[in-house]
Amino acid sequence: MLREYGVISRSEVRRNVERLGVELVPEPDFAPPTLKPPVTPAPGNVDLVWDDEDDDPEIDENEN
Structure with a gap:
């Protein structure tokens, strides 16, 4: 049957x-x-996580 x-x-x-005259290994x-x-990310391929909340009141986004 297995044959x-x-x-x-x-x-x-x-x-x-x-x-056959062969040799088995x-x-x-x-x-x-x-x-x-x-797995480490390559430099420059870092996923950024954006935080919508303003955690730092000292930074004024309108200052340019």
Whole structure:
């Protein structure tokens, strides 16, 4: 039944390897962990948060 899905036994793999004359390279038991660096915004690409409330009464917006 599994043969229909392309699954073969280890012994059949060994026979095919011997027949073809190739060498199998063993896979590692586990994959090494991959660490991703933290994402930091590039200089100049900073999201600005605008505060609509006037928190600083000393600044007069009409002074130019």
